[in-house]
Amino acid sequence: MDMVRVGFIGCGGIANWHLQHFEKMDDAKVVAVCDLVEERANKASERMDARPYLRYEDMLEKEELDAVYVCVEPSAHNGMEFMIIEKGCHLFVQKPMTLDMDYAIRVKEELAAKGLLSCVGFQCRYMETWPRLKAWLNMQDVAFFTGYRIGGMPGVWWWRQKEHSGGQIIEQTIHNYDLCRLVFGEPVSVEGMGRSGIVQGVENYDVDDCSAVTMRFESGVIGTMFTGCFTGFGGENSYQAFCRDAKAEFGFGSFKVRERNMTIEAKAANDYGQEIDDTFMDAIRTGDGSDILSPYEDACKTLKMTLAAQASIDAGGKLIELDSWQG
Numbered sequence: 284m285d286m287v288r289v290g291f292i293g294c295g296g297i298a299n300w301h302l303q304h305f306e307k308m309d310d311a312k313v314v315a316v317c318d319l320v321e322e323r324a325n326k327a328s329e330r331m332d333a334r335p336y337l338r339y340e341d342m343l344e345k346e347e348l349d350a351v352y353v354c355v356e357p358s359a360h361n362g363m364e365f366m367i368i369e370k371g372c373h374l375f376v377q378k379p380m381t382l383d384m385d386y387a388i389r390v391k392e393e394l395a396a397k398g399l400l401s402c403v404g405f406q407c408r409y410m411e412t413w414p415r416l417k418a419w420l421n422m423q424d425v426a427f428f429t430g431y432r433i434g435g436m437p438g439v440w441w442w443r444q445k446e447h448s449g450g451q452i453i454e455q456t457i458h459n460y461d462l463c464r465l466v467f468g469e470p471v472s473v474e475g476m477g478r479s480g481i482v483q484g485v486e487n488y489d490v491d492d493c494s495a496v497t498m499r500f501e502s503g504v505i506g507t508m509f510t511g512c513f514t515g516f517g518g519e520n521s522y523q524a525f526c527r528d529a530k531a532e533f534g535f536g537s538f539k540v541r542e543r544n545m546t547i548e549a550k551a552a553n554d555y556g557q558e559i560d561d562t563f564m565d566a567i568r569t570g571d572g573s574d575i576l577s578p579y580e581d582a583c584k585t586l587k588m589t590l591a592a593q594a595s596i597d598a599g600g601k602l603i604e605l606d607s608w609q610g
């Protein structure tokens with residue numbers, strides 16, 4: 284395949300972030316774009332010299348596409364993935380892929396049945412610091428960790444409404460949960476508490492202001508992720524892992540690890556955003572998806588963990604064993 288032909292469903296904030304990566308590619312082209320908001324579809328169409336659509340059904344019927352990017356808000360996954368798969372297109376979906384675990388499992392199964400490639404927008408996995416940090420952690424006896432994803436509230440209208448975003452853990456801290464899986468392995472249980480009353484005067488707001496979720500991993504590691512969207516003072520996006528004879532502090536794209544007589548610090552300098560899209564396009568060209576760090580099937584495990592964390596909070600702190608939790 285000389286040129287990968289790509290379509291976009293959703294032309295909002297994150298779609299435009301991806302479009303800048305396609306502007307730098309000469310063997311993939313965005314040929315069609317679709318948004319319910321005509322102005323957004325037209326703007327993306329002009330930007331990429333692509334045909335604009337208002338309905339994805341029309342775009343998928345009329346266009347010959349190799350891959351489709353789904354960049355809609357979390358509550359807007361209304362079946363588009365099934366039509367994309369039916370058309371035989373490879374699938375990129377932004378996180379969280381849906382708010383409904385059954386829907387995600389059906390997408391996963393249909394992708395597998397058709398042998399299609401997939402990628403979910405966990406671009407932070409492509410930061411070049413993770414393999415080194417992971418290798419170091421594997422040599423340690425990690426006891427527990429704390430993690431923080433604390434900041435203000437994103438401006439998009441749907442973020443503050445649980446029925447549309449799922450809440451902060453599911454929409455945002457899902458990146459941090461996913462990275463917990465990347466470095467600590469598979470989780471077995473989650474148990475969380477949330478609170479409200481700090482955020483004041485925001486219309487239509489019903490997500491938790493903050494939460495603390497404790498998780499246990501197959502390796503025995505335990506940890507707590509703190510999440511909050513209440514502060515205009517100064518946020519935090521970091522982890523600390525405490526080991527028998529060492530300590531690691533790390534964030535998105537950097538780490539500092541300390542042993543008795545040694546400190547190692549590293550900072551990622553790679554363009555991980557460009558890399559997630561380049562990797563997906565390369566996989567489509569070669570038919571080899573082994574370099575995709577977040578295929579849909581793997582991302583389902585992260586989605587399950589975050590949906591379960593929110594369910595635990597909603598149930599007042601119930602311990603949820605992930606193996607038996609159905610969503």
Ligand SMILES: NC(=O)c1ccc[n+]([C@@H]2O[C@H](COP(=O)([O-])OP(=O)(O)OC[C@H]3O[C@@H](n4cnc5c(N)ncnc54)[C@H](O)[C@@H]3O)[C@@H](O)[C@H]2O)c1
Pocket residue numbers: 292293294295296297298317318319320323337338339354355356357359377378379404405406439454
């Ligand atoms: N990976 C990341 O770091 C990252 C960052 C930001 C957002 N996101 C995720 O990307 C998704 C979109 O977020 P955003 O900030 O771009 O939101 P946005 O509101 O800016 O854009 C979403 C767009 O989808 C369109 N849309 C909704 N339903 C549609 C449909 N049926 N057909 C066509 N268009 C439709 C909307 O009109 C809107 O323009 C969310 O799931 C969000 O969590 C990921």
